[in-house]
Amino acid sequence: MSRKLELAAVFLSPAVLCAALLIAGQTTLLAAAVATGIIWLLAANSGKSSYISACFAVILLLAFLADNSGVSPSLLLLSVSLALAAWDLSRFAARLSRLTPPEYAARLERLHLQRLGQTLAAGLAAGLAAIMIRVEVGFIPEMILAVLAFITLSYLVRGLSAIPLETDN
C-alpha cells in the first residue's frame, strides 16, 4: 500500500509543479521539473535513498524558483506537500522491506499512513490559510519576527539534538 502511495506521490509532486509551471509559461523550470520527476521515479524504483533525498531538495528549490516567477503558491504548496509525502514514504518503505516480518508490516503501515495523512493535511491547511490571510507588516516588526523565528527554531534544534541516549537496561 505505502509503496503504491509513494509512487503516486513521486509522480504527482513533479506533475503538479509542471502543471503550475506550464500555466505560468516557465519552460526552463518546466524542463528541470520534468527531469527531476523522471530521476525521482527511477530512483524510487531502484530504491536509491540518496538520489531520492536529492530529488526532494531539488523539487523544493524549483518550487522556490517558481515562486519567484509568479507561479500559483497553492499549487506549489501542494507540490511541496506531495514531495514531502513521497520522500517520507520512500524511506518508510525501505525500513519496512528491510526488517519487518509481514505480520507487523500492516500495523506499522496503518499507523504511518494515518500520521502522515494528518500531518500533511494540517500542513496544507496551514499553508493555504497563510496564503489567503494577508497581513501588512512593516519592516521593523518583520525583522523582529524573523529574528524571533530564527531564535525559536535554533533553540528547538539545539534542544532536540541534546536528547540523551537511553541506556538504563
Place this chain on the structure above:
Amino acid sequence: MTSRAFLIIFLIFGLLFLGISLPLALPGTADAPNGRGGSIVVLALPLIIYLAVASLNRPRKIDLQGERALNREKILPGAPVDMQVQIRNQGPSAEELEISDHLPYGLEVTEGDIACLTSLQTGEETALNSTLSGLRGDYIFGAMSARSTETFGLFELNTQFTAAGNLVIHPTPMRFKPMPIRPPQTRGFAGPIPSRQGGAGVDFLIVREYQPGDPLRQINWKISARHEAAMYTTIYEQQRIADIGIILDSRMQCDIRSGKQQLFENSVRAAGALAELFLDDGNRVGLLVYGASMSFAFPGMGKIQRERILETLARAQTGFSYALEKLDYIPTRFFPPRSQIILISPLTNDDVPVLGFLRAQGYAVMAISPDPIKFEAGTQPVTSADEIARRCAQVERMYMFNALRRAGIQVVDWDITQPLEPLVRAAVMSTRRIGAVIA
C-alpha cells in the same frame, strides 16, 4: 536526531532564510503578485509541521526485557538449533522499534530473523524466531540492541538490553574402537587394561611354582606332569582401569590456518575421540588445554566427566602467552604418577626435552602429532622451492621424532587426511611389554 531530521531542518532554515532575505535583497519583490518572500515561508509550513509532529511523538524512554530460549543447549558443528527471543516492552509505547540480536562470532542464521522492525505497546511482547548453526565453540549470548523512533523516523533513541543464553557446540566426534594401552601403573578397580599384576583375570601372564594357597583350578597340570618334584600354577593378569591425561596443545605457534581450515580443529577432534574412548572403557581421564592459558577438566570417570571434557574442548581456542610459550610449565601434578599421558600437538624441537623429562618421571607418554607440513602443503599450491623446503622440514621432523622414540615416547605422526585410529592402534600394539610384576 537522524540525518533525515537534519535534512528537514536544513530545508526549513533554507526556505525561511530565502523567504525573509529575498524581499530585502530584491526591493519591490514584496509587492509582487504572490508577495513572493511570504509565500516562500508558506512553502516551509508543511515541513515545519512535519518536524513538529515528529518531535512531539519522539521516543523518550525504552525499557525492554528479553528472554532467550534454545531448544538444545549442546549440539554438534553444523547441527541446527532453534532459538526464540521473547521481548517485552516494559516502558512507554514505541511506534517503531528496531530490535537486533547480536550473535557471537562463529554462529550463523540458517533460517528466520534475528532483527525486526515492529511497534510495541506498553506490556506488549514480540518474538524473534531463528534457526542457528555454527562451528565448535562455547557461545554466550548477551546484548541485544534496540532503536526506537517515531513513525517518521526523524528522532531516535538507542539502547541495549540483555537476553542471556548459552550454546555449546562440541567438536565433531570421531569414534575409535577399544584399544589396549599399557600405562606403568593402574588403579585398583577392575577395568579393561592389563595391569601387569597377577590375579583374577582371563589373559595369561606367567607360570610359576605352586605356592600354598594357590587355587587348585589354576594349577598347570601339563607342566607339573613334566616335573617330578614341583607343581606349577598358571597366573592370569589382572585387568584394571588406568589414569589417562590428555594434553591438548593450543599454543599459537603450533597452529596453522589456511582459509577456513585450522590444524588445531583436528587436534581438538582427536582429543575428544580419545577422551570418549578411554572413558567408555571405564578409565579415569583428565584434560589439560595448554596455550594462552591453561584450562582443565580434572581427572574423573563416567558420563559427567565426558561432558566436562567436551565442554572444555568446545571452549578451547589457540592463543599466545609468553609464560606458556614452551611446554616447560605443564603441571605434572595434575596427572597421577606413572599414568598414561597423551600429548596432542604438532610439536616443535623445543618440546623434545620436556617430553623426555615427563618420560623420565615415569609417565607413559604418547605424542600424537598432526602433521603441519602436509596440512600446509595440502591447502596451498606448492612450487619447486616450496617442495625443497617441505622436504627439509620433513627431515627435521623425522629427526625430532627419532629423538622422542629414543627417549621411550610413543609417537604417532598423523597426516590429517588419513584416519587417526589405525595409527594410534599401531603405536599402542607395538609397545613392548616391559617386565611384569607377579602378585
